[in-house]
Amino acid sequence: MKEYNAIVIGLGAVGSAALYFLSKNGTQVLGIDRFDPPHPMGSSHGETRISRLAVGEGQEYVKLARRSQEIWNQLGQESSQQLFCQTGGLLIDSGLRPWTKHGGSSFFDTTCQIAQSEKIQHEILSEESIRKRYPAFVLSDQARGYLERSAGYAFPERIIRAQLDLAERNGAKIRINQPVRSIQQRNGWVEIDLIHERFRARQVVIAAGGWILDFLEKEEKERLKISRQVLHWIAFEKGSPMAELNSVFMWGFGPNPSDFLYGFPSLDGSTIKIATEQFEDSGHPDLLLRSVSRREKERFWEEKLQGKFQGLLPKFERSEVCFYTLTPDAKFVIRNHPQMDQVKFVSACSGHGFKHASALGEELAGELLMRF
Numbered sequence: 001m002k003e004y005n006a007i008v009i010g011l012g013a014v015g016s017a018a019l020y021f022l023s024k025n026g027t028q029v030l031g032i033d034r035f036d037p038p039h040p041m042g043s044s045h046g047e048t049r050i051s052r053l054a055v056g057e058g059q060e061y062v063k064l065a066r067r068s069q070e071i072w073n074q075l076g077q078e079s080s081q082q083l084f085c086q087t088g089g090l091l092i093d094s095g096l097r098p099w100t101k102h103g104g105s106s107f108f109d110t111t112c113q114i115a116q117s118e119k120i121q122h123e124i125l126s127e128e129s130i131r132k133r134y135p136a137f138v139l140s141d142q143a144r145g146y147l148e149r150s151a152g153y154a155f156p157e158r159i160i161r162a163q164l165d166l167a168e169r170n171g172a173k174i175r176i177n178q179p180v181r182s183i184q185q186r187n188g189w190v191e192i193d194l195i196h197e198r199f200r201a202r203q204v205v206i207a208a209g210g211w212i213l214d215f216l217e218k219e220e221k222e223r224l225k226i227s228r229q230v231l232h233w234i235a236f237e238k239g240s241p242m243a244e245l246n247s248v249f250m251w252g253f254g255p256n257p258s259d260f261l262y263g264f265p266s267l268d269g270s271t272i273k274i275a276t277e278q279f280e281d282s283g284h285p286d287l288l289l290r291s292v293s294r295r296e297k298e299r300f301w302e303e304k305l306q307g308k309f310q311g312l313l314p315k316f317e318r319s320e321v322c323f324y325t326l327t328p329d330a331k332f333v334i335r336n337h338p339q340m341d342q343v344k345f346v347s348a349c350s351g352h353g354f355k356h357a358s359a360l361g362e363e364l365a366g367e368l369l370m371r372f
Contacts, residue, residue: 001199003200007192007203008030008204008207011157011164014346014353014360016160020170021365021366023166023172027352030172032192033174034208043209043322049156050355053066054114064356064359069084069150081169083159086151090250091145091361093108093146122148127141135244137251137309156354163358167169168292183343190203202342203371205342205346209347210325225279226282228278228323230321232275233317235312236266240312241310246265248262251308258276261275276300282323292319297319325350332353
């Protein structure tokens, strides 16, 4: 049975970062994934992810978002590629009724309060100012905006790939396309069985995303929800102000958590990536509907997009499915395994995790190193 100081199970956003930071310290470390990351089966794919510092989900996450941006810039230099694009970020509130998201009371107001408290450079925009700067949006007269210059978008697949490549360069070992069959702790070791191999380590991190359900007891599982999400790339008219949109955006157009859109500047000059959020429970990642029907796209247009943008066309060039692993309060789950004190698990990033993931992986690596 091969021995390691640490094993990381799940090599997505957080797991690949933990593997990288463990490897930087010369630790004998192994990473395991049931797929071949970066891959389209989990929560960290689809070309781009928003990063912002004033995180309306909670002030405690600001330091992780800030540190992740620093890590991406460092990784970009090491891997000779752009991993983060700082475009600025616009948060729009309809101004009609308080808009809640991820368990908050007023997401817009909370974001503004956190920005002030953390001294994050920002502007508060009136409806008139938003119209002048961002003519792509069709707004109500009561709309208001929050503009954060430090926001932008990260490239999730590039970041995961860079973290894994650099970890291997540092000596980390990786096993892909191999789900974990069993895990048990005994005699000071954590033993892990794959299909054809067995390993043991002094410390283990499980960062398996939604597949964390396969490692938890019933009571812990019942706190988590797997919610299918759909990303759309939609065409716009030639000469449309959509082509000039130069910031990431989030738009709460109604009072409910699902009355929400987010999107990105066009990367190809002809489509824009836009998505919403859904909160129905699919039960398990293996049960997700991975296809997107024509009727689903039509409903997205009719219920979310129609009448909100100048020059956007009801023409869906492509769509992709990912998912959130959610907790009731939208907070992360980071704790020791209830039955194995040498095993730590992290999951349920509740739809706002990627912007924090590299810093979270760094923190987890640091905690493990202190146990050796």
